[in-house]
Amino acid sequence: MRQWHPAGAGLAWPAPTVPAAIESLRRGEVDAAVVPFENSVEGSVPATLQALQDAGEDGVRICAEVHVEVQFSLLVRPGTSLDQVVSVATHPHAMAQTRGWLARHLPDAALVPEASTARAAQAVAEGGYDAAVAAPGAADAYGLVPVAEHIADRDGAVTRFVVLRAGVAVPPPTGSDRTTLVALIWMNRPGALLELLEQFAVRGIDLSRLESRPTGEGLGEYCFWIDADAHVAEARLREALVGLRRTCREVHFMGSYPRADRRPAQVPEHADEGAYAEAQAWVERLSPPAAASGASPR
Numbered sequence: 001m002r003q004w005h006p007a008g009a010g011l012a013w014p015a016p017t018v019p020a021a022i023e024s025l026r027r028g029e030v031d032a033a034v035v036p037f038e039n040s041v042e043g044s045v046p047a048t049l050q051a052l053q054d055a056g057e058d059g060v061r062i063c064a065e066v067h068v069e070v071q072f073s074l075l076v077r078p079g080t081s082l083d084q085v086v087s088v089a090t091h092p093h094a095m096a097q098t099r100g101w102l103a104r105h106l107p108d109a110a111l112v113p114e115a116s117t118a119r120a121a122q123a124v125a126e127g128g129y130d131a132a133v134a135a136p137g138a139a140d141a142y143g144l145v146p147v148a149e150h151i152a153d154r155d156g157a158v159t160r161f162v163v164l165r166a167g168v169a170v171p172p173p174t175g176s177d178r179t180t181l182v183a184l185i186w187m188n189r190p191g192a193l194l195e196l197l198e199q200f201a202v203r204g205i206d207l208s209r210l211e212s213r214p215t216g217e218g219l220g221e222y223c224f225w226i227d228a229d230a231h232v233a234e235a236r237l238r239e240a241l242v243g244l245r246r247t248c249r250e251v252h253f254m255g256s257y258p259r260a261d262r263r264p265a266q267v268p269e270h271a272d273e274g275a276y277a278e279a280q281a282w283v284e285r286l287s288p289p290a291a292a293s294g295a296s297p298r
Helices: 006-011 018-026 046-055 092-097 099-105 117-125 138-142 192-201 235-247 273-286
Strands: 033-039 060-069 073-076 087-090 110-113 131-134 145-149 158-166 177-185 207-214 222-228 248-258
Touching (some): 018 046, 033 046, 033 092, 073 117, 087 117, 092 099, 092 110, 092 131, 117 131, 131 138, 177 192, 177 235, 192 235, 235 248, 235 273
Parallel strands (some): 087 110, 087 131
Antiparallel strands (some): 033 158, 177 248, 207 222
């Protein structure tokens, strides 16, 4: 929140779970929700994908993204020493990213998954656990102190957060944009994935992320989460969406928004706006306007 909207950081409310944050947004209790989406070490955050998948196209969309370097501390109540820690709570992703440190320094401690690192810190402050693996800032928020700092197993890890809003227009294109989609194919058949990918390949659209996830409708039923390096206002992506809509059972538009790294999209010559305008003009020349009203054929 501090990186996306520093002026509003003081008004931020720590939701206990991602579904709770989305529900608060849906009910109009908050203006935006900032939720973890993907980590450079552990990959996608399942709770967020599932919550967005369940929401479908109900007006909640991604409007921005923020990249945050991962830093973890082991937070305890004042007066607690490391050798007194017998239970540690944190989010499963944070647990996975500090597993080596915890195994070396607290091999006998019980590791308890929580809905978020903030919720773990809150639970420690309330006396539920001895320690929490959380961001350093959680110490001030919950009256805790770090008994160990910089405990991530891998330096330089980054978490991608997305900003969700409801009932707002899609941000205008910047030339450095990303569009997130969820596509459900008609059935698991040979060539189904190839057919989906062709919609982007032939239009010069790079996919920065493609992930299959269960739909929840039955074993073996999957959907595809797609991050395309293009904006919905671009002709090439609009044409790809038409193709997806025709060839897939469902397509959910989750939002078009500026990339956090501001990396410009690499658009092939045959797929830029000028190429599409020229192609459209050529097609229109093939079909001349209808004869003026009242004219009789000869």
